[in-house]
Amino acid sequence: MNLEIILGIIIIVGGIGFMTYLVYWSRKAINQIADKDLNSAREIIGNFANGRKTS
Amino acid sequence: MAEKPVETELSRDLTLFQITMMGLGMMIGAGVFLGIGNSIFVAGPGGALLTFSLNGIIAMFTALSYAELSSAVPRAGGAYNYARIGFGQGPSFIAGWMEWFASSVAGSLYAVTFAIYVVRYLEVLHLMIWWPFSISIAEKVLAVCVAVFFFSINYRGAAETGKIGAIMTLGQTLFLLVIGAIGMVVVIKDPSRFQNFDPFLPHGWSKLLITMGFTYVAFEGYEVIAQAGDEAIDPRKNLPKAIIFCIFIATITYVSVVFAAVVAVKAGSPGVTGAPWEWIGQFRERGFGEAVARLIPMGNFLLTLAVIFASTSALNATIYSATRALYALGRDQMVPTFFARISLKRKTPWTALATVGILVLTVIIFLPVIDVASSASMMFLLLFFLVNICVIKVRWHMGDELKYGYLMPLFPVFPIIAIICQAVLAVWLVHMSLIAWIVVPVWIFGGFGIYRYYSKFHYKPTEHDIIVLEEDEIVEADKYQVMVAVANPENSIKMVRTTRKLCRAKNASIKLINMVRLPDITPLPNLDGHLLPGREAILEAMLYLEPFFPVTTTISHCHNVARGILSTVRQKRINLLIMGWHGKPRSSGFRFGSTIDPIIERCPCDVVILKETGNGLFNRILVPIAGGPNSSFAVEIAGILCEDEGIICALSVITDSEKFSVENFIDSQYPVSGLNGENIITKTVHNADVVSAIIEEAKNYDLIVMGCTRKPSIYQIAKESIPEKIARLSSKPFIMVNKAQGVKSLIKRWI
Numbered sequence: 001m002n003l004e005i006i007l008g009i010i011i012i013v014g015g016i017g018f019m020t021y022l023v024y025w026s027r028k029a030i031n032q033i034a035d036k037d038l039n040s041a042r043e044i045i046g047n048f049a050n051g052r053k054t055s
Numbered sequence: 056m057a058e059k060p061v062e063t064e065l066s067r068d069l070t071l072f073q074i075t076m077m078g079l080g081m082m083i084g085a086g087v088f089l090g091i092g093n094s095i096f097v098a099g100p101g102g103a104l105l106t107f108s109l110n111g112i113i114a115m116f117t118a119l120s121y122a123e124l125s126s127a128v129p130r131a132g133g134a135y136n137y138a139r140i141g142f143g144q145g146p147s148f149i150a151g152w153m154e155w156f157a158s159s160v161a162g163s164l165y166a167v168t169f170a171i172y173v174v175r176y177l178e179v180l181h182l183m184i185w186w187p188f189s190i191s192i193a194e195k196v197l198a199v200c201v202a203v204f205f206f207s208i209n210y211r212g213a214a215e216t217g218k219i220g221a222i223m224t225l226g227q228t229l230f231l232l233v234i235g236a237i238g239m240v241v242v243i244k245d246p247s248r249f250q251n252f253d254p255f256l257p258h259g260w261s262k263l264l265i266t267m268g269f270t271y272v273a274f275e276g277y278e279v280i281a282q283a284g285d286e287a288i289d290p291r292k293n294l295p296k297a298i299i300f301c302i303f304i305a306t307i308t309y310v311s312v313v314f315a316a317v318v319a320v321k322a323g324s325p326g327v328t329g330a331p332w333e334w335i336g337q338f339r340e341r342g343f344g345e346a347v348a349r350l351i352p353m354g355n356f357l358l359t360l361a362v363i364f365a366s367t368s369a370l371n372a373t374i375y376s377a378t379r380a381l382y383a384l385g386r387d388q389m390v391p392t393f394f395a396r397i398s399l400k401r402k403t404p405w406t407a408l409a410t411v412g413i414l415v416l417t418v419i420i421f422l423p424v425i426d427v428a429s430s431a432s433m434m435f436l437l438l439f440f441l442v443n444i445c446v447i448k449v450r451w452h453m454g455d456e457l458k459y460g461y462l463m464p465l466f467p468v469f470p471i472i473a474i475i476c477q478a479v480l481a482v483w484l485v486h487m488s489l490i491a492w493i494v495v496p497v498w499i500f501g502g503f504g505i506y507r508y509y510s511k512f513h514y515k516p517t518e519h520d521i522i523v524l525e526e527d528e529i530v531e532a533d534k535y536q537v538m539v540a541v542a543n544p545e546n547s548i549k550m551v552r553t554t555r556k557l558c559r560a561k562n563a564s565i566k567l568i569n570m571v572r573l574p575d576i577t578p579l580p581n582l583d584g585h586l587l588p589g590r591e592a593i594l595e596a597m598l599y600l601e602p603f604f605p606v607t608t609t610i611s612h613c614h615n616v617a618r619g620i621l622s623t624v625r626q627k628r629i630n631l632l633i634m635g636w637h638g639k640p641r642s643s644g645f646r647f648g649s650t651i652d653p654i655i656e657r658c659p660c661d662v663v664i665l666k667e668t669g670n671g672l673f674n675r676i677l678v679p680i681a682g683g684p685n686s687s688f689a690v691e692i693a694g695i696l697c698e699d700e701g702i703i704c705a706l707s708v709i710t711d712s713e714k715f716s717v718e719n720f721i722d723s724q725y726p727v728s729g730l731n732g733e734n735i736i737t738k739t740v741h742n743a744d745v746v747s748a749i750i751e752e753a754k755n756y757d758l759i760v761m762g763c764t765r766k767p768s769i770y771q772i773a774k775e776s777i778p779e780k781i782a783r784l785s786s787k788p789f790i791m792v793n794k795a796q797g798v799k800s801l802i803k804r805w806i
Contacts, residue, residue, distance in 0.1 A: 004255040008101045012108045016310065019115055022464070023303045026122065027296060030461045034292045039615065040649065041454030044462050 069286050071293040073221045077283065077375065078301035080224035080368030081276030083231070087309055088362050090270035091316055092335060092342020098262040100317040100332040101255030106266040107273075107313055111306030114274035116473035117439045118302040119463040120446035122295035125281040126460030127449070129290035133281035133376075134438045134445075135383050140453065141445035144389075144514050145506060150441055151384045152502035154278070157434035158377035159411050161275075162202070162370050163418035164431070169366035170197035176359045198419045201367065202374075206412045209374050210403055223371070227364035230357065231308050237350055238315025248318040251331045268483040273309065275435045277301045279372045282379040291460030316343050319350035374411060381407040389510040426490035430498070433491045436481040443470040443477070455653030456618030534605070535563040536627065539596065540570065540620055540634040547592040550635055551599040552670040553696060553790075557633065557663065560695040564605040566627060567593045570619040571612050617653040629660050636666045636791075638782065646779050655763055655793050663692060666782060666789040668758070673788075674701040677756040679708065679749050679781070680717050685762025688794040690721070690735075693760040696790075697734060704756065705737045708748045746780045753787050763793040 029048070038044045069077075094103035124137045135151030174194050177183050186193050242248045256262075280297045287293050320331035327334045335342045348354030382404035385395030396406040447467045449457070463469055485492055537558050541547040558565055569589030589610045600606050611619055624632055636651055646652055647664075655662060676693045680686045693703045707717035717737045742748035753759050764776040782789050 002253075002255070005101065005252065008105055008255050012104055012310070015108045015112045016307070019112060019303055019306060022115060022119070023299055025464060026119070026299050026461065029464075030126075030292055030295055033460055033462075034289075039458045040456070040653070041450055041459055041462055042652070043649065044459055 069283050070288055071297055074280050074283050074287050074293060075297040075300050075304075076221035076224040077372050078277045078280040078297060079228055079304060080221075081279045081372035081376065082274060082301065082305045083224070083227055083276075083308065083365050083369070087231075087270075087273040087312070088343055088358070088365065090266075090273055091313055092339050092345075094266040094270055094313070095317065095332050095342055096336030096339055097258070098266045099254060099257040100252045102258070102263055102266060103313045103317065104310060105256075105263055106270055107306065107309040109263070110267050110271055110274050111302065111309065113267075113473060113476045114271075114277075115299075115302050115306070116469040117443060117477070118277050118298050120443050120470050120473065121278060121281050122298045122461050123459065123463050124442065124446055124449065125284060125294040125298065126291045127457040129284035129287070129294055129460075130383070133278050133284075133380065133383075134442050135380060136284075137442055137445040137449065139387075140457075141448045144510070146441070148384070148389045148506045148510050148514075149499060149502050150438060151380050151389065152505070153434045153438055153499065155377050155380040155384070155411070156414075156498050157431040157438065158279075158373045158380060159414045160418055160431040161435075162373035162377060162411075163198075163415045163422075165366045165370040165373060166198040166202040166205075166415065166419055167194065169201050169363060169370065170194040172359055172362045172366070173197060176356075195420060199416055202370065202412070202415050202419060205367070205371050205374055206408060206415075208371065209378060209408055210398070210405060223364050223368040227361050227368065228304065228308060230361045230364070231312050234347060234350065235308065235311025235315045238311065238318050241315075241350065242318045245321070248321060250322065251317050251320070257332075264479070264483065268480050271436075271480055272432050274302070274305065275432065276369070276372065278435075278438070279376040282376045285379075291458070295461035312343075315350060316346040319346040324349075374408070374415070377411040377414075378404055378408045381410060388513045390505070391513075423490070426488050426494070430488070430491040430494035433481060433484050433495050434498075436477050436484070437495075440474060440477050440481065443474045446470050452657060453618070455649065455657070456615055456621060458615065535561045535631070536566060536629045537561065537563040537631045537633060538566040538568055538620075538624060538627070538629040540568050540632065541589070541592040541596055542569070542635065543588045544591045544595045546635045546637075547596045549667070549669050550633065550665055551596055553663075553665055553668050554596075554633055555600060555603065556696055557631070557692070558600070558604050561631065563631070564607070565600055566623075566629065567596050567600075567606060567608045568620070568623060569593055569610045570616045571610060572616050617650045620650075620654060621657055624658060624660055631661045631663065632658055633663045633665065636664050636782075638666050638789075646776065647782075655791075658793070658795070660795050661688065662793040664791040664793075666791070668788045668790060671757065671788070672698050673758045674698050675756040676701065676703045676758045676760055677706055677749075677753050677787075678703060678760050679706050679777075680720055681707075681762070682720055683762060684794045685764075685792060686720070688792045689760045689762045692790065692792050693758075694735075696758070696760070701734060703735045704752075705735060706749065706752055707737070707739045708745045709739055709741050710743050710745065745777055746784065749777075749781055750785050753781075753785050756787065758788045758790065759785060760790045760792065763791055 032038075032047075032051075033044055036047060038047055091103060094106045098106060121133075125133075128136045128140060130136050134154050135147050138150035139147030171194055174183065174190060174197060178190070183190070183193065277298050280294055280301065284290050284294060287297075316335060317332060320327055320334055322331050335346050338345045344355055344358045347358050351357065381390070381394050384390045385392055385404075385407060394407045394410060395404065397403065398405040446463075447470050450462075450466060537554070539550060539554050541550070554565070557563075569592055571589055593608050593610070597606055597608070609623070611623065620632070620634075623629070632654070634651070634654070636647055647655070651664060655664070673696050676697050678686075678689050678693045680690070690703070690705065697703050705717050705721050707720075717739055721735055721737055738752070740748045740752065749759070759781065761778045761781065763778055778791055782791060
């Protein structure tokens with residue numbers, strides 16, 4: 001297996017994995033924002049930051 | 056046809072599934088079917104896989120921008136709306152103008168693609184023998200018929216559009232995923248087919264840019280979801296979800312289908328000469344079909360069926376998108392309101408739909424569709440470019456004013472990467488079509504002309520978030536305008552004396568405003584209870600101010616008080632904003648509160664915030680000085696508020712490392728502040744703890760006047776600023792001032 005194939009597989013798998021994570025993260029974020037009835041960008045960022053601290 | 060000007064609303068009945076399918080329907084159009092064979096030919100088997108994976112990631116970055124903006128501005132118009140909020144009416148008109156054109160022309164491309172494939176299949180079945188005219192006429196007639204059919208579907212209503220589109224898109228997506236799954240099964244059964252990927256990139260990495268350029272069209276389409284803002288159920292939640300799901304599903308589908316196409320052909324099987332990827336690539340546009348024919352029985356027939364599904368669902372979605380773009384322009388009177396008429400019976404924008412129909416049919420009949428479609432692709436890329444800039448600007452500029460349903464992670468890394476990638480792809484399109492470089496500038500300059508001579512004079516923004524409930528307007532355009540935001544009678548009374556002094560010094564007219572924040576579900580006829588405190592506050596203030604100054608009053612309903620106040624400041628061109636602060640402890644993410652913070656950071660005029668100033672006399676005023684523009688403004692305000700025989704003390708607290716001369720600073724202020732120096736004293740204190748030193752000094756004074764800090768808000772969220780600490784810890788009346796930043800403020804507004 002040459003370097004091109006290894007790099008290619010890393011890019012494809014990594015890219016799709018990254019996209020999957022983005023979709024998962026975004027879905028979770030959208031539901032959280034809706035559930036907590038958050039409004040402004042600052043309020044949402046503050047809430048997420050608090051969530052990270054407490055978890 | 057029943058009609059009525061812009062009084063009715065679009066019906067809100069599109070579900071998450073329907074809008075996701077609409078986006079997918081527009082994406083999985085002709086692009087992927089034509090692109091796979093070409094990608095394998097140009098970049099090889101691994102290059103084709105990389106092409107669709109990398110394009111998916113780039114598209115995802117822009118999709119995140121669309122998701123964030125659509126959640127904050129969930130209204131029909133898409134990029135047009137975002138540009139209006141981010142950059143104002145001129146760029147927004149051009150964005151809407153481009154979006155309308157791009158979607159309409161893309162629609163005509165899909166109609167023609169449908170016609171070409173159907174006619175070819177009829178030829179294979181020898182059913183075209185009876186047709187007396189040429190094949191091209193047959194294609195055009197069929198394209199016109201299918202376009203007219205889908206215009207009638209769109210006229211029936213969004214739900215019908217969504218249902219029909221959803222069924223067709225689901226069919227084609229499932230078909231492609233089944234092909235991908237069969238490819239997986241085949242390769243598991245026969246692992247030798249993995250050898251089809253060797254060499255992975257026979258022509259090197261450089262060919263990737265070419266294939267990414269011409270297949271990016273397969274990733275355009277999710278913007279149609281943003282157009283559904285007026286018709287989607289729970290749009291703040293569903294629009295961003297649908298956009299993100301759509302890109303993800305499309306990328307997975309494309310990558311699995313490319314994989315299946317490459318492994319579909321077994322090396323050395325009958326008719327296959329050379330490496331399998333070379334054999335597929337030689338068929339170019341038909342390569343995918345040839346490969347699929349070897350993978351499943353009746354592959355050619357099923358593929359034709361899939362192309363028919365794909366073209367028609369893409370046509371359906373582009374008609375929808377183009378119609379909403381034109382409707383939004385008409386709704387805001389950028390073009391005549393005739394284009395925003397909604398059918399009372401169907402609740403669809405029938406005039407916009409008819410106009411899009413005329414444009415699509417004209418392109419189908421008269422114009423070379425492929426070149427004009429390249430122009431559409433270029434316009435989409437320019438639109439995406441604009442949207443990525445918009446998302447950065449809107450978050451920085453109005454992040455506290457809008458109600459977001461979604462925020463992208465790692466902001467602003469993704470939009471910046473997307474901007475760079477799209478710029479490269481847009482430039483690359485120059486090499487694909489020369490006509491695109493003629494059509495795009497002509498259409499954009501035409502748009503500039505219409506804006507310059509029509510839209511600019513007729514534009515009427517529809518601020519859905521801010522509704523003026525009561526307004527008593529007497530405009531004195533040349534006067535210095537002071538706006539006083541009052542919340543309730545108590546707060547109003549406390550601000551009267553200070554307001555009077557400031558307005559007298561500025562020879563100003565006064566606008567008293569009360570912003571009523573209401574929950575979304577409050578019906579307008581039940582507003583009286585909510586309006587009462589505001590009315591009383593305004594009446595109290597008027598009692599003391601109206602005898603001396605021209606006073607106008609407004610009570611507005613809004614969902615976000617800061618946004619309401621800032622919008623009014625911008626619209627009424629206010630010079631100075633005065634408002635009170637309750638002095639309560641900081642809440643999560645805010646220094647002074649969710650209303651004051653955005654106003655201090657974003658307000659385009661000077662701001663004076665009053666805390667417990669009451670109606671006392673100020674004979675001794677302390678002005679802590681740091682040397683910036685806000686210090687100058689603080690000295691000016693102190694000079695206005697100080698009684699004739701009073702004293703203003705300009706205080707400088709020097710820590711070890713600083714070298715600042717308060718005497719020199721005050722000397723430099725005399726010409727600009729109008730002070731004469733007789734009642735100003737200066738004092739320098741050496742203390743490492745600035746806050747304690749100021750609070751200690753303030754014990755001998757009646758009032759503290761202080762400029763806001765100009766450090767970015769992100770630092771201030773992490774660590775309290777000095778004015779904030781003093782405002783909280785000192786028991787003295789406190790005034791905080793913020794000077795509009797002039798040119799710097801303008802630059803900040805633009806990015």
